[in-house]
Amino acid sequence: MLQFLIRRILYMIPTMIAVSIVAFIIIQLPPGDYLTTLVASLAAQGETVDPARLDALKDRYGLGQPVYVQYLKWMKGILLEGDFGDSFGWNRPVSDLIWGRLALTFVLSLASLIFVWLVAFPIGIYSAVKQYSIGDYFATFIGFLGLATPDFLLALIMMYISFKFFNQSVGGLFSPEFQEAPWDWARVVDLLGHLWVPVVIIGTSGTASLIRIMRANLLDELRKPYVVTARAKGLPEWKLLFKYPVRVALNPFISTVGWVLPTLVSGAAIVSIVLSLPTTGPLLIRALLQQDMYLAASFIMMLSILTIIGTLVSDLLLAWLDPRIRYE
């Protein structure tokens, strides 16, 4: 198990390096460099640019030097000092801006993941055990609908319904009085009260696909001979169902975290933009539209790393649950 753990963590390192390179390439893609944009934006605000400061910046980001030097400088800043560069759009260090938002994104994605599991698991079991029942058809239909509806459309519809029929807005994660308040118990409760709307919206498509996966897996497992063996032992049906096929079908279910998580993070980004939640989404799109590239790249990199860590956790969980992988 320990060997497995170490191997998995070692595998993760090249992936993370690749993520940082991709993020850096994205910074480099737009024409012109960061400094030109900065000078332009400062000039637009009527400020003059101090040549000494310009040189300091040039030195800090390695501008004018080869691309790989710039990349190494950026990485060195992040790894050694936690310095992600400056956001010229906000005129503040990127690290000031991202952590709080990343934390909320993490909470939102995690809550959506839990929601997806809690809903998909029992419905998937029901659909498989009662195959071709009315409930199964209904779940399948809802599942297809959930898969076909883009997250943001669902968010728009929810917004419209709550505005039209309940005359209230569903945006945001906090009530106005808690918007800027320091963290305390009351603020957490307030957050939970607001969280469920985006969680349901983000979770819908994931739930739909997981129901289908759980159903298909369980149907496969129900036909396996070991189920007959267990039945021949005299186990009651429900006990048998949960001890054997459901337990075995749980494994691929757990491993789906690996690919559900990226979709959830994606969903969280786009839904947050529609519902204007204080997570990474709205800030990311603003950064991208303004070509505030250090901020954008830092977001993309950190979101990806969060996802990779999530995948790692799901791999470990799977290994813990499935001896076939543990002893591989």
Next chain:
Amino acid sequence: MASDAQNSNALIEVKGLKTHFFLDEGTVQAVNGVSFSIDRHKTLCVVGESGCGKSVTARSILQIVDHPGRIVEGQILYHGDAAHNSAGGEVIDLAALNPRGKEIRSIRGKDISMIFQEPMTSLSPIHTVGNQITEAILLHTEMTQEEADARAVELLRRVGIPKPEDRLKAYPFQLSGGMRQRVMIAMALSCNPVLLIADEPTTAVDVTTQAQILELLDELKAELGMAILLITHDLGVVAETADDVVVMYLGQVVERGDVDSIFHAPQHPYTQALMRSIPKLGVSRHLQRLDSIRGMVPDPYNRPNGCMFGPRCEHFMPGRCDAADPPTIQLATNREVKCFLYEDEANSGSSKFTPAER
């Protein structure tokens, strides 16, 4: 349906069993009027080609026929003895029990247990061997977990698994095919059953292991005093292990009797053809031409009229064999054949066997 009602030694009496599968395409009559009995302490072999309904017959006894199959007719009488309290000496009709009910569950794994063809897939891949063996013990007895573990170790040792204490924590995929089948046997024996149903237990293991497994089953039968119902398509296995033999074709019993008379004086044309398909020792390869049965097993949705074997039979009598279902004719005690060829003898009261054509 002739049966051995007089046979007081019968443990299980199957009478006119019909198990059908209801599919969209039509009804498959997998088992269509099967009668035989399993004697105490004896090994009964059921032989036949694949698809003849032998597995379904075995599963019907435990009421574990897969959906959409179910028993539609017939009786499976279980003459429990006092030693096994779930029956308490009374006769239970297993076919009449609810497949999901408590009664049949208390018999499964305790009075009657079963081992399967594929030891890999018949064991759960993610539960330890110990967990799967002790499950039935904990379910059917009052033993504690420790006692059950001790019993499992003892069972594993008995079926010939080295270092049984260590194996308790092993997973099936860590064992070889032969070892897995031994684990299956240990699991089936955990509650000292009176009947062990073995559904092609040696098909999926290699030849040397096959012999070992069969030997083990034979030893265990003698030691524990249980009866064995062995399902197989391998006539060699039958010759080696059986006391009595039931030959099945397309969901029906075509012939039954003790192993000697089946092998030395087969009566039904199908059994005769089966016997001719065994290669014989000592006969030069140039002289011996291995026989096979002509034609193919008919489509399950389109069964022939009259005798099921008619279309492939050498003695096919037009107007008779395809007109009506042949009767089951009792040739001697515990000796039956389902064929028109023997009808006249039965009517004339003669019990003389027609010598098998060889």
Next chain:
Amino acid sequence: MTMDVRTPSPTIARPEEYEDRGFEHTESSVSVASQWQLMWWKFRKHKLAMAGGVVTILLYLIALSVEFLAPSSPGVIRADYTWAPPQGLHLFRQTESGRVFDPYVNGYKVEIDPVALKRTFVIDEEKIVDIGFFINGEPYKLLGLWEMDIHLLGSTDVDLPVYFLGADRMGRDLLSSLIYGTRISMSIGLVGVVLSFFLGITLGGISGFYGGAIDNLIQRVIEFIRSIPTIPLWMGLAAAVPTDWPPLRVYFAITIILSFIGWTGLARVVRGRFLSLRTEDFVMAARLDGANEWTTIWRHMVPSFFSHIIASLTLSIPGMILAETSLSFLGLGLRRPVVSWGVLLQEAQNIRSVATAPWLLIPGLAVLVAVLALNFLGDGLRDAADPYNR
């Protein structure tokens, strides 16, 4: 103990009796059917897939003939018709001689909200705008070949525009935009999938056919791409598309970005097939026969899983459509004058517009229908791709 089948010896060959005894059955038609026939039979039984197929064909037919179907072109701005609500089409008119076929819609009247001092359009039952079928309007080239100016339906009065599905903030006709959007949205899925197809089949094929180190490398790359949240990555890449590019170039740039990520799923399918086929006897036989790799792959392996590829392709079109819609909705994808369903939904981005003009969500319905239809179709194709597996 073999029980193999041998041809009956002459003495017992009685075919006519075989028939008498119920041996002749309808299997014969199944046993001579080609693989494609078997698939078609299986597919036909799948009702939802059939429906999905019909809707998909309809959508692509619409995409081909947008100029004829749309009452006007999508870019026509009429600032004095801001957020005009949908006008219901009436086919019959009540006259003295009874109901006659004479299509019309009711006109608008302007109401001023006394509190918000806002101008809103409401349907005026008194006003009547005549509607005609096959009317002459703006000229266009059907399928880029025939010059025509006939439109399926529209207002007979050039100065009185009609809005069957309402108007957006700029007074543009939603129905026309929706129909034009069908062309872009449906085609971007198709083009994107074709690009992914080449990437996926090449890389997946190399991975599965050769195995070993190169397989390992490609698998790592696939795992890597799949582990990145797609929307932020797409956003990052799409944001790098220069704003001054012409629409056509943006269209292809976006398609390339989408397929850059979309190919991984297809590559996995292809690789899995190759891996399982590599050890099959017929592939071995082809190799022993001296067939070179190219022949082995294209003559022997690909045809055996081609149907699976088609099913996977169909199933990946909806993903492309959804991705394009999301990007365009965020303002990072296509931009006017190119109109896709996502571009149209951008109008519905804030709650104020949605609250005043809920019909702006109708393009979302189109997305839903298209994605559902393609999913059902793909599902049916996938089932049918295995005609022997019941």
